[in-house]
Amino acid sequence: MTQRKIILGDDAVPKRWYSIIPDLPKPLPPFIDPETRTPGVGIVPKLYPKEIIAQEISKDRWIDIPEEVREVYGLWRPTPLFRATRLEKALKTPAKIYYKYEGVSPPGSHKPNTAVAQAYYNMKEGIERLATETGAGQWGSALAFGCMMFGLRCTVYMVKVSYQQKPYRRVMMESFGAEVHPSPSDRTESGRKILKEDPDNPGSLGIAISEAVEDALTHEDANYGIGSVFNHVLLHQTVVGLEAKEQLETVGDYPDVIYGCIGGGSSFSGLFWPFYHDKVSGKAEKDTKFIAVEATACPSVTKGEYIYDHGDTARLTPLVPMHTLGHDFIPPPIHAGGLRYHGIAPTLSLLVSEKKVETKAYNQVEIFDAAKLFIRTEGIIPAPEPAHAIKGAIDEALKCRETGEEKVILFLLCGHGYFDMQAYDDYFSGKLLPYEYPKEKVEEAMQRLRKLYPWLDDLKKLI
Ligand SMILES: Cc1ncc(COP(=O)(O)O)c(C=O)c1O
Known part of the structure; x- marks a missing residue:
């Protein structure tokens, strides 16, 4: 019988992440600052620890995984x-x-592969809380888990329709010690603006991201954690x-x-x-x-x-x-x-x-x-x-x-x-x-x- 379940030994947890950046068929186009219309990362440096920013722009093919993360x-x-x-x-x-x-x-899910790494780098640089958005609740659960592992607090803005469809995801996040709010919420300027125009707005990931980013930008002790899209997230996966x-x-x-x-x-x-x-x-x-x-x-x-x-x-x-x-x-x-x-x-x-x-x-x-x-x-x-x-x-x-x-x-x-x-x-x-x-x-x-x-x-x- 062919082996159905293929397991590697504990010591097989990879020691390095692989980055595709140096292997792309052409250079990745830069972010653009809409104010200046030139390459610029805008608010990004205010949201992440230095090590994550370094990974985001790194041209290295292999990046060591810290032992604490492994x-x-x-x-x-x-x-x-x-x-x-x-x-x-x-x-x-x-x-x-x-x-x-x-x-x-x-x-x-796969999401803690990056959540754990993000919580670790934030903890190392003295950040006490991470704010984030979640759609299905998977990413929020993962960041709540990662923060719990490294003693950080976690605030999650959960897309309202999922918050209603998936109450047990909220309870899971709370079990991991996170605070969860349906988004759009009245806790942020962007949430309040949307609720004023449309009180029944079902929410979207885009709106929830705006809320979490605003939370991180307006609080000294907090940074933002992202569950997808960015190079460092894909790298960790x-x-x-x-x-x-x-x-x-x-x-x-x-x-x-x-x-x-x-x-x-x-x-x-x-x-x-x-x-x-x-x-x-x-x-x-x-x-x-x-x-x-x-x-x-x-x-x-x-x-x-x-x-x-x-x-x-x-x-x-x-x-x-x-x-x-x-x-x-x-x-x-x-x-x-x-x-x-x-x-x-x-x-x-x-x-x-x-x-x-x-x-x-x-x-x-x-x-x-x-x-x-x-x-x-x-x-x-x-x-x-x-x-x-x-x-x-x-x-x-x-x-x-x-x-x-x-x-x-x-x-x-x-x-x-x-x-x-x-x-x-x-x-x-x-x-x-x-x-x-x-x-x-x-x-x-x-x-x-x-x-x-x-x-x-x-x-x-x-x-
Ligand atoms: C289980 C699961 N799969 C897939 C995704 C999609 O995200 P990504 O394309 O970054 O994996 C999500 C996002 O929340 C998810 O929870």
Whole structure:
């Protein structure tokens, strides 16, 4: 019998993170300060410790993981890699399907891989509290956990619709010692402004980011922690791919194709970057394809424009080069809360634009159909976000059934869905609709963006 669960020994927790920056096909375009219209990081240095800023702009390929961080990682890392033999059988596919499972972390997803590191560097530089936003509640839980590990306080602004849909995520964050507020809230200028215009505003990640950033900027003792998009976050996630590569090596396999869901792009990048490094350094055994999967309700890469935009609704952040649906995007309240961000990591945008990464989008009914088959074969209930990657992997395996190809498919199961029972209840009772975000809405948002910054297209030469 092929080994279904591939585990490495405790000493296999990676010692270094891998950065894709020196291996990108062209230099990453800079952030732009909209005041000066020149490269500038705006408020960024006021929000993060020096070590994180250094990692954000570092050109180094390998960065040492501090021993204190590795020690906390050791609570759940290395995570298991599974061969989905029961799913393969159900699909009658000649393909081999592997998945790396990050749901075994204490908060239940990949997010603590960076949360622990961020809390550590802030603690080292004397910061006492971190403020952040959360969509699905996964990132908030992770930062609450990271702060708890290093004795920091944590304040979480949780997108209101998720706060209402997922009360137990709030309780988890509170169990880890965090304070949680539904966003938009009346605690910040940006929250109050939005509530005044629209008291029933369901919230968005963009709004919650504005609130958390404002909190950090207006309090000396506090910094801000971000769960995705930034280079340092994606860097910290590479423990996932580095382990997966080693685990596959032990069974003599190498992926032909890698699937991951994308909200901001951190989990997928964490998985595929080390394989991308193999490819560009001529070490790869195969011409592996990297496929990012998003929600049709929030199609940043498949329908958004690759342009400079703000990372948050209140336009506190500098302009970031990325695929975007517009910083004023109010997402439909789909259950994959972690995929409801308007933008995407600049590194991923660059790789998509250079055709190094392919993209796909699925609606929420399709992804829950895939999740159901996965649950009923593999037994794990996935979070709605990675159900997008499962759908991609299943479609690929079905293609292999037609062509007879024995591809090795790897996907990331980046979190469990044990707090997503409402979503599953809605799905099983037929209440979910296959929503597609209209292209016209993206075009309208781009018109508003160009009206705000009539010179915006001049920056296109940078990307
Ligand atoms: C379980 C899970 N998967 C995926 C995501 C999407 O983020 P990213 O693309 O950065 O991994 C989130 C974000 O909250 C999440 O909670």
